[in-house]
Amino acid sequence: MVGTITPTAVAPDPRVATSVASPRKDRSKLxxxxxxxxxxxxxxxxxxxxxxxAFNPAATVSVALPSDPTLDNFTQVMTWETSxxxxxxxxxLSFGTASLTVVAATLAAYPLSxxxxxxxKPFMYSIxxxxxxxxxxMMVPVYALFVSxxxxxxxxxxxxxxxxxxxxxxIWMTKNFMDSxxxxxxxxxxxxGASSMTALRRIVxxxxxxxxxxxxxxxxxxxxxxxxxxFVLLFDTANQPAAVAIFNFFGQYGTVAYGRLAxxxxxxxxxxxxxxxxxxxxxxxxxxMAGAVKG
Amino acid sequence: MASLTEPQVxxxxxxPTPRPRPGAARTLGRLxxxxxxxxxxxxxxxxxxxxxxxxxxxxxxMSGPGAADPQFIGLDNYTQLxxxxxxxxxxxxTVLFVGASAVIGQNGMGMALALLLxxxxxxxxxxxxxxxxxxxxxxxxxxxxxxxxxxxGDGTLNIVLGWFGLDGPAWLFTFPMLAVxxxxxxxxxxxxxxxxxxxxxxxxxxxxxxxxxxxxxxxxQFAYITLPxxxxxxxxxxxxxxLQTLGVFTLIWVMTGGGPGVQTSTLPVLAYQEAxxxxxxxxxxxxxxxxxxxxxxxxxxxxxxxxxEVD
Numbered sequence: 001m002v003g004t005i006t007p008t009a010v011a012p013d014p015r016v017a018t019s020v021a022s023p024r025k026d027r028s029k030l031x032x033x034x035x036x037x038x039x040x041x042x043x044x045x046x047x048x049x050x051x052x053x054a055f056n057p058a059a060t061v062s063v064a065l066p067s068d069p070t071l072d073n074f075t076q077v078m079t080w081e082t083s084x085x086x087x088x089x090x091x092x093l094s095f096g097t098a099s100l101t102v103v104a105a106t107l108a109a110y111p112l113s114x115x116x117x118x119x120x121k122p123f124m125y126s127i128x129x130x131x132x133x134x135x136x137x138m139m140v141p142v143y144a145l146f147v148s149x150x151x152x153x154x155x156x157x158x159x160x161x162x163x164x165x166x167x168x169x170x171i172w173m174t175k176n177f178m179d180s181x182x183x184x185x186x187x188x189x190x191x192x193g194a195s196s197m198t199a200l201r202r203i204v205x206x207x208x209x210x211x212x213x214x215x216x217x218x219x220x221x222x223x224x225x226x227x228x229x230x231f232v233l234l235f236d237t238a239n240q241p242a243a244v245a246i247f248n249f250f251g252q253y254g255t256v257a258y259g260r261l262a263x264x265x266x267x268x269x270x271x272x273x274x275x276x277x278x279x280x281x282x283x284x285x286x287x288x289m290a291g292a293v294k295g
Numbered sequence: 296m297a298s299l300t301e302p303q304v305x306x307x308x309x310x311p312t313p314r315p316r317p318g319a320a321r322t323l324g325r326l327x328x329x330x331x332x333x334x335x336x337x338x339x340x341x342x343x344x345x346x347x348x349x350x351x352x353x354x355x356x357m358s359g360p361g362a363a364d365p366q367f368i369g370l371d372n373y374t375q376l377x378x379x380x381x382x383x384x385x386x387x388x389t390v391l392f393v394g395a396s397a398v399i400g401q402n403g404m405g406m407a408l409a410l411l412l413x414x415x416x417x418x419x420x421x422x423x424x425x426x427x428x429x430x431x432x433x434x435x436x437x438x439x440x441x442x443x444x445x446x447x448g449d450g451t452l453n454i455v456l457g458w459f460g461l462d463g464p465a466w467l468f469t470f471p472m473l474a475v476x477x478x479x480x481x482x483x484x485x486x487x488x489x490x491x492x493x494x495x496x497x498x499x500x501x502x503x504x505x506x507x508x509x510x511x512x513x514x515x516q517f518a519y520i521t522l523p524x525x526x527x528x529x530x531x532x533x534x535x536x537x538l539q540t541l542g543v544f545t546l547i548w549v550m551t552g553g554g555p556g557v558q559t560s561t562l563p564v565l566a567y568q569e570a571x572x573x574x575x576x577x578x579x580x581x582x583x584x585x586x587x588x589x590x591x592x593x594x595x596x597x598x599x600x601x602x603x604e605v606d
Contacts, residue, residue, distance in 0.1 A: 032414035033415040033416045033419040035411060036411040036412065036419055036423050037415075037422075037423060039408065039411075039423065040419075040422060040426045043426050043427050043429075043430055043481060043484075044426045045445065045451055046441040046442055046444070046445040047429060049441055049444050050440070050441055060449060061444040061445075061447040061451075062447075062454045063454070103331075104332040107328035107332065108328060108331070108333070110328050111328055111329055112329075125598060128594075128597075128598050128601065129591075129595070129598060130340060132534075132538050132594035132597055132598075133340075133538075133587065133590050133591070133594065136542040136543070136544045137541070137542060137562070137563055137566065137586035137587050137590060138340075138343050139566075139567070140566050140567070140570040140579040140580050140583040141344070141346045141583055142339075143576075144346060144350055144355065144580065145343050145346055160339060161339045163335055163339075164335040164340050165340065167332055167335060167336055197328070200328075221432075225434035225436075227434075227435055227545045228545055232567075232571075243436050246437075247436060247549070250440065261440060268434060268437065269433055273432060
């Protein structure tokens, strides 16, 4: 256990840790650490409120240590109507959207990555263009479209729209992942008489499983956190995902029940945090999502 | 099976090879996997955009005669829009929100954090990095509640100000725009920080070392060596955060609801209010179309920056 003790014993004081470096460098390192730590505290405070309020039966809007910490807030919101049904709806929406997106994006990425197509460049430009469009600005016309397709208040319809809005980014990411799978393996399969779809299913997809998981989780978490789209397209409380349910809860009880609001927020946010850590593991870098977005 | 066993690959092929019939059939077969994605994109993304252009030319509303039989009214919505003081207020608020919270706030803070992360000791770096990214990973609505509580009249910010003998105002009513701008900086800085941290890692250390030997001070090194080397990351980041911030709705909606009055109604909030609160779908669509046009303009600029990656 020496290995775990040494760094913790040494690291907090940078002056000891880098005794070889010049004193000027040590001082700037200490200064940077202090400044960084103060910024970190400012960033942390609003989040600490959620955690402390969730365990505080008498929570207010300010950060305060609960004098009598309990799980009451959690037990009160953990009913079918308040949390479990909305969380289930969120799961259906996110899982449906992520699965459909990954399948459609993988199929689309294959010809884009492997074949010389005449309209490949303009298509990729349009895809890139699509990743940029502010979807929030589109919701009024989307609502009107859903009225004419009579898809309002339909979970299936909402999944289709969410899939379409995640596809540009997903195709972009999937194509980049697929470009890094060498073609030589497929050439062997083609020589053995496999069709290109068989090659995709048997060779390419297994090889890019980590990449596809990143795309899946990326779409899943984005959908899970999406508030505006279901807020506009789904009205029936039985269909609403947690993002919308939590907003309605805030409207009804928010001003009196901050503790329960915070407890509900924690239940809702936990899956996203877990999946984010998982993506870090999968891609071996904590900044993977930003890297993927960067192109 | 002969035609299927030899799909040609990019690098084998030099230039277009015009082949009549079997070629056309093969091209069609190759394009087939694109069909599901293209169908979804056409129906649910291209459709609403085209509809947005058309719908903004009608007097469609939620109820009344405009709902049953919307009439084509030409550019009336736009004439009304451009002569509407509320619209111009909203445009100004959107520019202010994007400029202050994204271009200055997130961008500057992200760069500062990325530089500090490199200079600080490793435990501090790991902890603060996680905290900043945490605010970004949280679902938007939860982040919005946290920011709402922080800026509330009896919220944490005013309690801390109270320790210093200051009597803080009710931020969400007195300075609503400042509150949503700061909240958006808090929530979105992680993205710029990550982009810049990755970009700074790519700068070869030899170059900064050489500059140091030549006597360049810290800030000189940054301004004349580092910044020019990561300028592509800077422009990419600026475009992306501008587009993200242009679409921010939830944060503002939860914290202020666009109010008090119209003091925080940026374009997405105004479009929502016109269409769903005041039931003027055609008018709301016209606002949405304007926002989309601004977004499209920035997207084109962004694509220009990224051009080499497509080619």
